[in-house]
Amino acid sequence: MLDLQDLQLIRALDISGSLAAAARALNVTPPAISLRLKRMEHRLGVHLVLRGSRGSLFTDEGIRLRDEAVALLGRLESVPEVVANSAAALAGTLRIVAPLGFGRRHVAPIVRSFRTRHPGVVTSLTLAESPLAQAAGMDLIVHIGTVKDSSWVRHHLAPNDRYVCASPDYIRRHGGLTHPSALADADCLCLRENDEDLALWRFMPERAQPDSAKARRNVHVKVKPALSSNDGEVICQWALDGMGYMVRSEWETSALLEQGRLQRVLTDWHLEEAPVLALVPSRSASSARLRLFLNHAKKALKPTPWRH
Numbered sequence: 555m556l557d558l559q560d561l562q563l564i565r566a567l568d569i570s571g572s573l574a575a576a577a578r579a580l581n582v583t584p585p586a587i588s589l590r591l592k593r594m595e596h597r598l599g600v601h602l603v604l605r606g607s608r609g610s611l612f613t614d615e616g617i618r619l620r621d622e623a624v625a626l627l628g629r630l631e632s633v634p635e636v637v638a639n640s641a642a643a644l645a646g647t648l649r650i651v652a653p654l655g656f657g658r659r660h661v662a663p664i665v666r667s668f669r670t671r672h673p674g675v676v677t678s679l680t681l682a683e684s685p686l687a688q689a690a691g692m693d694l695i696v697h698i699g700t701v702k703d704s705s706w707v708r709h710h711l712a713p714n715d716r717y718v719c720a721s722p723d724y725i726r727r728h729g730g731l732t733h734p735s736a737l738a739d740a741d742c743l744c745l746r747e748n749d750e751d752l753a754l755w756r757f758m759p760e761r762a763q764p765d766s767a768k769a770r771r772n773v774h775v776k777v778k779p780a781l782s783s784n785d786g787e788v789i790c791q792w793a794l795d796g797m798g799y800m801v802r803s804e805w806e807t808s809a810l811l812e813q814g815r816l817q818r819v820l821t822d823w824h825l826e827e828a829p830v831l832a833l834v835p836s837r838s839a840s841s842a843r844l845r846l847f848l849n850h851a852k853k854a855l856k857p858t859p860w861r862h
Contacts, residue, residue: 558630560594561623562690563587565835567603568620568705569689572610579690624705628835645674648843651688652696655786656805656830657681661696664854668847675843683784693835693844698803699828706833709848712855715804716825718755719816724796731799731819734773741798743789744779753777755801757823773823803828808860830855 566576573591577584595602602616612620652661658681665679682688685695695706698714718737731737734757744752757773780798783789786806793800794815810816832848 555597556594560590561627563590563594564602564616564620564623565627565705566690567591567610568612568624570687571702573603573605575687576690579687620705624835644672644843644846646676646841646843647693648675648677648847649680649691649693650677650696650847651680651682651685651692651694653685653698654681654683656698656803657696660805660855660859661851664851667854668850671850672843672846675847677847689833693841694847695833697831697833698805699831700826701831701833706835709832709834709852710829711832711851712805712830712858714828714830714860716801716828717804717807717811717818718799718801718820718825719793719807719811719818720799721794721796722814722817724793724798725817725819727796734775734820734823737775737777737799740777741780742777743792743798743800744777744782745786745789745801746782746784752782753779756826757820758825760822760824801825805830805860808862812862 563576563580566579567573570576570579573587574584577587580587591603598615598619600615601613602619604611604613650661650665657679662679665677669675669677680688680692685697689695689706696711701708718731724741728740731740734755737755742753742755746752753776755775755777757775759772781789781792783792786802789800790802790806790810792798793802794810799819807816811818832851834844834848
């Protein structure tokens with residue numbers, strides 16, 4: 555028989571994608587997580603997780619258990635609100651985790667204004683380098699970019715593109731770019747985040763160009779990081795200082811582009827979009843205060859602040 559901690563482990567593993575990250579989220583050691591998982595598999599008589607070099611993947615049986623665990627935990631966590639009256643439903647705690655830079659600039663003001671309108675809800679905002687790794691126990695994750703298959707329910711908050719930028723001075727000194735492949739020999743500033751390959755930049759043509767078959771194909775460029783950091787603001791400052799090309803989100807670069815402090819290159823190409831998403835545990839756990847916050851956030855980001 556499985557207990558509550560078993561279900562919480564499965565949900566944490568679903569969110570974080572690896573045993574080590576799930577252990578950090580649950581504040582236990584990786585060996586303890588591995589031992590509990592082995593005991594679960596022994597009791598159930600099936601393999602639940604496949605371990606690999608790039609993380610952990612659920613088996614078919616693991617996926618079924620994950621879905622049940624998320625649904626059961628969602629119903630359990632919503633019990634206090636189900637039995638409360640409508641007035642109390644807009645009380646309690648709302649726990650949110652968001653990326654550092656975007657959280658400071660956009661989520662914190664949204665939380666502040668939400669508190670002003672609904673003082674009965676105690677809202678806790680955590681800013682993290684990797685929000686998904688901090689998701690255990692949270693009611694809502696603000697995430698930028700696509701999400702791997704997950705039982706968390708996605709809510710679209712705002713559009714967000716990604717651009718290749720550099721300072722005008724750097725572009726003058728190096729002559730700009732005519733094709734993404736030229737980035738392989740350029741100074742590139744790379745951000746380490748979400749366990750992604752920071753040196754692989756994927757381009758798609760902005761529009762069909764019949765005069766160039768090569769330009770019509772998607773291009774994946776393996777760049778050589780001249781500088782790298784886990785802090786997006788550091789990467790952006792290096793670009794402003796004329797140190798090289800960077801790939802950064804529209805929300806962060808739009809004002810700098812408008813001011814002329816940064817300049818886009820390769821405008822006939824685009825990278826994968828990185829929409830701003832709100833992730834919540836499950837539909838069954840969607841409380842009144844959570845729905846209220848989601849609506850408030852969507853209204854606050856419409857029209858999109860970084861698009862004029």
